[in-house]
Amino acid sequence: MRRVYLDYNATTPLAPEVVQAMLPFLTEEYGNASSIHSVGQRARAAVEQARAQVAALIGAREKEIVFTSGGTEADNLAVRGVVEAAERPRKPESGKHVVTSTIEHHAVLNTCQALEAEGVAVTYVPVNSAGLIDPEEVRRALTPDTVLISIMHANNELGTVQAIAEIARIARGRKIPFHTDAVQAVGKLPVNVREWGVDLLSLSAHKICGPKGVGALWVRRGMRLKPLFFGGHHERDRRPGTENVPGIVGLGAAAELAGARRAEEAVRVKSLRDELESRILARVPHATVNGDRQQRTPNTSNISFEFVEGEALVIALDLKGIACSTGAACSAGAVEPSHVLTAIGLSPEGAHGSLRFSLGRQTTREDIDYVAETLPAVVEHLRELSPLYKKSVAAASK
Amino acid sequence: MVAMNSNGHKPESGKPIVAAMSGGVDSSTAAALLAAERPGAVIGLTMQLWDQRRLQTPAAGAAGLNMKGELPVVHAGRCCSLDDAYDARRVAAHLGLPFYVVNFESRFEAQVVQPFIQSYLAGETPIPCTLCNNFIKFDQLLTTARQIGAERLATGHYARVRTHPETGRRELRRAADATKDQSYFLFGLTQEQLARTEFPLGELTKDEVRGLARAKKLPVAEKPESQELCFVPSGSYIRFIEAYLAEQGEGSPPARGEIVTSDGKVIGEHSGLHGFTLGQRRGLGLATGLPREWRGKPLYVLALDRERNRVIVGDDRELYRREARVRELNWVSIPPPAQPLRCAVKVRHKHQAAPAILYVEGGAASEVRVVFDQPQRALTPGQAAVFYAAPEAPDPDLVLGGGWLR
Numbered sequence: 001m002r003r004v005y006l007d008y009n010a011t012t013p014l015a016p017e018v019v020q021a022m023l024p025f026l027t028e029e030y031g032n033a034s035s036i037h038s039v040g041q042r043a044r045a046a047v048e049q050a051r052a053q054v055a056a057l058i059g060a061r062e063k064e065i066v067f068t069s070g071g072t073e074a075d076n077l078a079v080r081g082v083v084e085a086a087e088r089p090r091k092p093e094s095g096k097h098v099v100t101s102t103i104e105h106h107a108v109l110n111t112c113q114a115l116e117a118e119g120v121a122v123t124y125v126p127v128n129s130a131g132l133i134d135p136e137e138v139r140r141a142l143t144p145d146t147v148l149i150s151i152m153h154a155n156n157e158l159g160t161v162q163a164i165a166e167i168a169r170i171a172r173g174r175k176i177p178f179h180t181d182a183v184q185a186v187g188k189l190p191v192n193v194r195e196w197g198v199d200l201l202s203l204s205a206h207k208i209c210g211p212k213g214v215g216a217l218w219v220r221r222g223m224r225l226k227p228l229f230f231g232g233h234h235e236r237d238r239r240p241g242t243e244n245v246p247g248i249v250g251l252g253a254a255a256e257l258a259g260a261r262r263a264e265e266a267v268r269v270k271s272l273r274d275e276l277e278s279r280i281l282a283r284v285p286h287a288t289v290n291g292d293r294q295q296r297t298p299n300t301s302n303i304s305f306e307f308v309e310g311e312a313l314v315i316a317l318d319l320k321g322i323a324c325s326t327g328a329a330c331s332a333g334a335v336e337p338s339h340v341l342t343a344i345g346l347s348p349e350g351a352h353g354s355l356r357f358s359l360g361r362q363t364t365r366e367d368i369d370y371v372a373e374t375l376p377a378v379v380e381h382l383r384e385l386s387p388l389y390k391k392s393v394a395a396a397s398k
Numbered sequence: 399m400v401a402m403n404s405n406g407h408k409p410e411s412g413k414p415i416v417a418a419m420s421g422g423v424d425s426s427t428a429a430a431l432l433a434a435e436r437p438g439a440v441i442g443l444t445m446q447l448w449d450q451r452r453l454q455t456p457a458a459g460a461a462g463l464n465m466k467g468e469l470p471v472v473h474a475g476r477c478c479s480l481d482d483a484y485d486a487r488r489v490a491a492h493l494g495l496p497f498y499v500v501n502f503e504s505r506f507e508a509q510v511v512q513p514f515i516q517s518y519l520a521g522e523t524p525i526p527c528t529l530c531n532n533f534i535k536f537d538q539l540l541t542t543a544r545q546i547g548a549e550r551l552a553t554g555h556y557a558r559v560r561t562h563p564e565t566g567r568r569e570l571r572r573a574a575d576a577t578k579d580q581s582y583f584l585f586g587l588t589q590e591q592l593a594r595t596e597f598p599l600g601e602l603t604k605d606e607v608r609g610l611a612r613a614k615k616l617p618v619a620e621k622p623e624s625q626e627l628c629f630v631p632s633g634s635y636i637r638f639i640e641a642y643l644a645e646q647g648e649g650s651p652p653a654r655g656e657i658v659t660s661d662g663k664v665i666g667e668h669s670g671l672h673g674f675t676l677g678q679r680r681g682l683g684l685a686t687g688l689p690r691e692w693r694g695k696p697l698y699v700l701a702l703d704r705e706r707n708r709v710i711v712g713d714d715r716e717l718y719r720r721e722a723r724v725r726e727l728n729w730v731s732i733p734p735p736a737q738p739l740r741c742a743v744k745v746r747h748k749h750q751a752a753p754a755i756l757y758v759e760g761g762a763a764s765e766v767r768v769v770f771d772q773p774q775r776a777l778t779p780g781q782a783a784v785f786y787a788a789p790e791a792p793d794p795d796l797v798l799g800g801g802w803l804r
Contacts, residue, residue, distance in 0.1 A: 312545040315498045319414075319441070319546060333483060334446035334501035348504075382545045 001321040004367040008207075008299060008360030009156050009184060010325055014250070015209035015361065021253035022211065025246040033243045034234065043245045050252025054216050057255040058182075058201060059192035066217045066238045067248050071183040071204035074217035075107035077228050077239065078179040078200040079150055083115055085224040086147035086177075097121040097145040101133055101162075102343040104152050105181055107202075109339070112150075121145070129345045130292035131160035139170045149178045154185040157340040157356055158291030159300025161189065168197035177223060183207055183215075187258035188266060188297045199223055205247065209361055210254030214247030269359045270298035272368050276357060277301045279372035284379050290341060290354060304346065304354040307389035308382045311335045313355060316378050322371055325356045349388070415550045415596070416441050416543035418535060419490060419497070420628075421482030425554030426489040426618050427611045428598040432552050433493045434614075441548055442490040442497040444483045445539060447506040447530075448629035453641040482628075488617045502538055509533040511629060515639050518672035519652060521702030522780025522804075525583070525747075526627060532586040540594060550594050557581040558600035558795070559592055568592035569731040572786070572795035575603040582747050585784045585800030586728050636673050653707055660700055660712030663689050668709045671702045677717055677776030702779075718773035722803055724766040724783045729799035734763055741798055742786045743768050745777055751786050766801060779803050 005013075031043035048062070055062045068074045083096055100112055102124045112122045123141040127133050133151060142149075149171050154161050164180055171178035179200035185191055187208035193201055200223065204215040219225055219238070231240025281287055286306035305313065310326030311334075317324060327335040341351035357371070383389040417429035419442045433440045483499050490497030510529045517524035540551050556573035557580055568589055573579040587595070599607055611619035630638045640651055652670030659665055665688055668674065678699045698717055701710040722745070727734075735758060742751035752774055757767040768783060777783075784800035787793055 309542070309545075311500055312542050315500075315542075316546040318498075319496060333487065333499040334503075336501065381547075385541055385545050387541075 002370050003321045004323065004363075004370055006322065006324045006357040006359055006363065006367070006371065008363075009159075009356065009358035011206045011212065012209045012360050013362060014211060015254060015257055017257055018210055018250050018253045022246045022250045025249050029245075031245070033245055034232070043243070046249050046252075047243050047245060050248045050255075053252035053256045054203070055218075057186065057191070057259045058203070058218060059194050060201075060218050061221065063236070064218050064221055066219055066235045067243065067251070068215050068217055068239055069213055069244070070206070070215040071105070071181070071202050072107040072215075073228070074183075074202035074204070074215045075105065075150075075179075075181055076111050077217050077225070078202060078219075079108055079111045079148065080115065080228060081225040081238075082148045082177050082179065082200065082223070083120060084226040094145050095119050095121055096147045097123070097143050098148045098150065099123045099125060099138060099141045099146055100150045101125045101127060101152070103127050103131065103155050103158075103160075103340045104150065105156060105183070108150050108152070108181055125151075127160075127343055130295075131155060131158045131290070131340070131344045132292055132295060133162050133167075135163050135166040135170055138167050142170075142174055142176065146174070146176050149176055150181070151178075152181040152184075153191075154182070154189065154297045154300075155291070155340060156184045157338055158302050158344070159184070159296035159358075160291040161185070161295050161297065164198065165196045171199075172197055184297060184300075187254075187262060188299055190262070193218055193220070205251035205254055208254045208258045211247050211250040214244055214251045216251065265361065266298045269363065272363055272365065273299055273301055273357070273359050276359075276368045276372060277303070279368075280375060283372070283376040287379075290344065290346070299359040301357045302341075302354055303357070304341075304350050305379050306350070306353060307386045307392060308353045308379055309386075310353050310355055312382055313353075313378065316382065317355075317375070320374050320378065322374060324358075326354055327351070412439060413550070414439050414441060414546075414548040415552055416443050416539070416546075416548045417495070418539060418551060418553045419444050419486040420554070421485035421489070421618065421621075422554065422624065423611050423616070423618050423621050424556070424599060424607060426486070426616050427607045427614070428552055428554040429489065429495065430493055430610070430614045430616060431598045432596075433495060440493075440495050441543075441546065442486065442493075442495040443539065443542065444486040444497070444499045445506075445534065446483065446499050446501045446503060447534070448511070449503060450631060453638060453645060485618050485621065492615070492617055500539070500542055502534055505538055506530070506534055506629075511642070515642055515672075517780045518635070518639055519670075520780075521671040521674075521704045523675045523778045524780045525782060526629075527583045528586055528782055531583055536587055536591040536595065540591060544594075550596060552596040552598055554599055555580045555584060555597050556599055556602075556604075557584055557597045559595055559597060567731065569793075570797040571600075571731075571793070572797070573597075573599070574601045578604050581797050582744055582782065582784050585730050585782060585797055587730055588728070592730070636670075639672050655707035655709070657709045657711060659689070659692055659697075660710055660716055661691075663692075665689065665692070665711070671704065671707065671709065674699050674702055674709050676701070676778040714775075717775045719777050720770050720773045722768045722770075722774075722777045722783060724768060724801035725760075725764065725804050727764065727766060727799060727801040730797055732796075732798050734758065735798075739785075739798070740788045741791075742788055742794075743770065744784045744786065745774060745803065746781050749774075751784075753788065756785060777803055 029042055031039035033043040033047045051062045051065045054065050086096055098112060098120060100108060116122050125133055125137045125141050151162055151167055153164050168178050177199045180198050181202045182191055183202055183204045186203045199220045201218040206212040227238050229240050234240050288304050290302040290304055314326050327338040337348055337351050341354055417432055417440050419425050419429050429442055487497055510526050513529055514524045514526045543551050556578040558571040560569050562569055570581055570584055572581050626633050652672050654667055654669050656664045657666040657668050676699055679696055697711040698714050700712045700716050739756040743754045744751040752770050754768050754770040759765050759767050781803050782800050783803050785798040787796040
């Protein structure tokens, strides 16, 4: 059976160059980067080289990069770190305030909810039906107590891309720190923190053909940030814990590759994505693309199939060798309704019947052919057994 | 031991079949037997039915309530659904099966949990497992199975199913191990559902199943059996109902009312009909001060009067009845009988099926009057009455049909 992997927004395969870069640090180069001796110094040099590679990818200074255990920790550190370090508002009766959006990743959303339980006020700015945030809505949400704006760059489910530079201008005008979760943007879109004018940015290695368990938070020089953990003086006192040297080296290698290949890959992947999308829409009735079709990452396509359970569709496709996703997995591994699709106004049924295809480095034209040829029959079979579809067909024939 | 096929079906080794896997030893062993019999054809599915973070009560062993504004608390105690899905996944990996968890939470809430609660509030004693079989396991799960390319579903129930050689009708039968038989919970299945169902454990005893699980080195081979309802991990359905009603904003808890003896004397107060079951003795919370004629006698719940919100109590002898009315019938293995029918009727899971005659009555034969040979104790509204072939019948293990006591 052919195996086609179209879930690059969930994770990506390690690039062979990344594996090669990491291997010495999984074997003979086992040093602790904080050690004084030469074994440690070689590890330190590798970590600092990776820092430079990551900084170069996003247009930052090396010293502003904080390595973390991944995107989730970077988001937690950014949101909680800035809020906790912020000065108390002048009036004692008012608390701190955070502005974020309804379509953030759970790493940001659930951190905000945890802060709410601790007395922080949070405004969740809505998105329109195309999944886009109106920067003016962000401006309107600001209060004199706002201590942080956190708006993601590219959305993981839809691929939609927000007007980050415009929101950054608003934040700057009010001198409010602005964090963006760019985990899904890095490697797919040009990312330049100086041009955007943001203050903090999260990224993750395993979304760009790097290893799992490592990511980074970029923190503009001078930003006040309270650490999440307490321990040694690693990462300039912002993230204690012995450095994950092999992981960090892998992130550095992946960042360099992403920088070198991004523009060319984006064109290639976009043409495959567009072809997949148009072939599905031509062959499958009652299918619609979710999210803005222009302002989105080149690799992502989110499609709703009416009268179909996305969960059953993903399983049926997996049994035919096609890996894609729907909604978000709960702790047991079952699918929960997507807060992103609900936020763009889809009904619970519509949100349940959606698939996300996300393409990447190893996706080929043959992969797209296989999916475009396999999917229509699978959807049709599911619909034949769907009580909702039977009802709708009966209603239409009346 | 040889894997047996208790289904009267030739195993169709190529055709995909879904094994419903709960993470328990029974469904895990059923999946293992199928996998050995039909390599490459078995897909494991686990149903996610209830979010155990909901309605956590302190008795559930949680450190805190998951009320609005509070952090979700990961509790150290048994979180059955999550742990069971985890176990099922491990078993599937051990057997090399494709495995998926499917989310049926909203359907389970609407079709099992809410009727369960309404039934208790109405003074009945419901059986959610039967509703789950009828509306979730052999309906939604079977549909999902068919959608993903399997035509059949196997579960770890102790029951048997076969095809009648002449009529071609599918017949539901008791398990070979009468002590573990679960056919009582399956009377509501339709012919269409039975035609797509297999029970790989039907010919086995519990000990044999445990032995097979050990022989196959299943990760759950030593897992203890769970007696509690899967969505009430605290074991207290009363607290569950109250927490659910509070969560739904249905304001006042179930109303308090009077406890009255069968001869009409008010002897105490109860805190909601949902806390009582017919035939129950302990837990009535009756203090001293009983009328003289009831002093020193054990009191039992005789009836729950929803109209007047009363618990009627009295002597154990008053619990016995010879007749019962059964509604919402399903004739699982036979056509609806035209004549009075001699059979054996089971009125709760642990009841010994008692000889009786069925009289089909009501408009459109919608109701059965059961007349038992001997009076039966505590014919409880909300429970199922399941009709088995008479002991002297050619196949006394045959499940004829059943319905609900109201």
